[in-house]
Amino acid sequence: MSLAFSTSWNAFRHDKARDMLFEINKLGFSELELSFNLTASMVSEIAKLKEKNGFRVASVHNFCPIPESFERKAALPDCYSISSFDKEEREQAVKYTKRTIDTASLLGARAVVLHCGRVQMEDQTRKLIDLYERGLKDTETFREIRQEFLRDRASTAGPFFDYALSSLEELNKYAEEKGVYLGVENRFYYPEIPNLEELGRILGEFKSSRIFYWHDTGHARVMENLGLARHKEYLDLYGKSMIGAHIHNVTGCRDHQAPVSGELDFLELKPYLKKETLKVIEAHHPATAKDIKQSKELLEKIFDGII
Numbered sequence: 640m641s642l643a644f645s646t647s648w649n650a651f652r653h654d655k656a657r658d659m660l661f662e663i664n665k666l667g668f669s670e671l672e673l674s675f676n677l678t679a680s681m682v683s684e685i686a687k688l689k690e691k692n693g694f695r696v697a698s699v700h701n702f703c704p705i706p707e708s709f710e711r712k713a714a715l716p717d718c719y720s721i722s723s724f725d726k727e728e729r730e731q732a733v734k735y736t737k738r739t740i741d742t743a744s745l746l747g748a749r750a751v752v753l754h755c756g757r758v759q760m761e762d763q764t765r766k767l768i769d770l771y772e773r774g775l776k777d778t779e780t781f782r783e784i785r786q787e788f789l790r791d792r793a794s795t796a797g798p799f800f801d802y803a804l805s806s807l808e809e810l811n812k813y814a815e816e817k818g819v820y821l822g823v824e825n826r827f828y829y830p831e832i833p834n835l836e837e838l839g840r841i842l843g844e845f846k847s848s849r850i851f852y853w854h855d856t857g858h859a860r861v862m863e864n865l866g867l868a869r870h871k872e873y874l875d876l877y878g879k880s881m882i883g884a885h886i887h888n889v890t891g892c893r894d895h896q897a898p899v900s901g902e903l904d905f906l907e908l909k910p911y912l913k914k915e916t917l918k919v920i921e922a923h924h925p926a927t928a929k930d931i932k933q934s935k936e937l938l939e940k941i942f943d944g945i946i
Contacts, residue, residue, distance in 0.1 A: 721806035722756025822853030857894030883917030
C-alpha cells in the first residue's frame with residue numbers, strides 16, 4: 640500500500656476533476672483520498688478517469704460528493720452532524736454519509752473517513768490556541784480556561800455522544816453491506832466527537848465491526864500542545880485498531896503543513912503502521928508542489944518496508 644495523496648490540497652483550484660488529477664499526477668502519486676469538497680459531477684468524472692489515468696482511490700472523506708444544498712466551500716464534513724439533537728439533521732448526516740459509502744464502494748476505496756459530530760457548547764479551542772501562540776501556555780489564565788473547558792465538555796457530552804453511537808450503528812450496518820470500512824478520525828476542536836476517551840468507547844462498542852480508528856497526526860499534536868491529550872496516547876491506546884492515517888505536519892497549532900516541515904518526527908509514527916494501513920498525505924495550501932514532492936521522498940525513506 641503506497642502513499643496516497645488527498646485532493647484537499649488542490650480541489651478548490653479546479654472545477655474539473657481531470658485538471659485536479661493531472662496536477663496530482665505530476666507529483667508522482669497513483670493513490671488518492673477524495674476530499675469532502677468535490678461535487679457529484681467531479682466524482683462521476685473521477686470514476687471514468689481513474690483507471691485510464693492509472694489512479695487508485697484508497698479512501699474517501701465524508702461527505703463526498705457534497706450535499707446538493709451546499710456550495711463547495713460551505714460543504715464541510717460537519718455541515719450535518721451525526722450527533723445533533725435535531726433528528727432531521729442527524730437523518731441528513733446519515734443519508735449523505737451513506738452516499739459517501741456508496742462512492743467508496745463504486746470507486747473501490749477501502750475506507751471512508753468520518754467526523755462524528757460535536758458537543759453543542761462554547762468552544763474554547765481557539766481561545767487556547769491564541770494564548771498558546773502568544774507564549775502564554777504556562778499562565779494561570781490558560782490553565783483556568785482549559786480546566787473550565789474540560790469540565791463543561793464532560794458535563795455536557797453524554798446525550799450528544801449517545802446520538803453519535805446510534806448513528807454509527809446504522810452506518811456500520813450499511814458499510815458492512817457495501818464492503819467498506821469506516822475510519823473514525825480524532826479531531827482538532829475539542830468539543831468535537833470523539834475525544835481520547837470517547838474514541839475507546841466507540842471502538843469497544845463496535846468491536847469486530849466495520850468501524851476502526853483513523854489517526855490524524857496534526858490533530859493529535861495540537862491536542863498535545865494545548866494540554867488536552869498526548870499524541871502518543873492515541874497511538875498506544877488505539878494503534879492496533881488503526882485503519883488509516885492522515886499525515887501532515889504542525890508548527891505550534893498550525894496544522895495541515897507539508898510533512899517535510901514542522902515539529903513532528905514521523906519516525907515515531909512508523910512502529911504503529913502496517914503495510915495495509917492507509918497512509919494519506921493531507922497537506923493543504925499554501926504547501927507547494929516542491930514541498931509535496933520532498934514530503935513524499937521523506938516519508939518513503941522513513942516508512943521503507945511498510946509502503
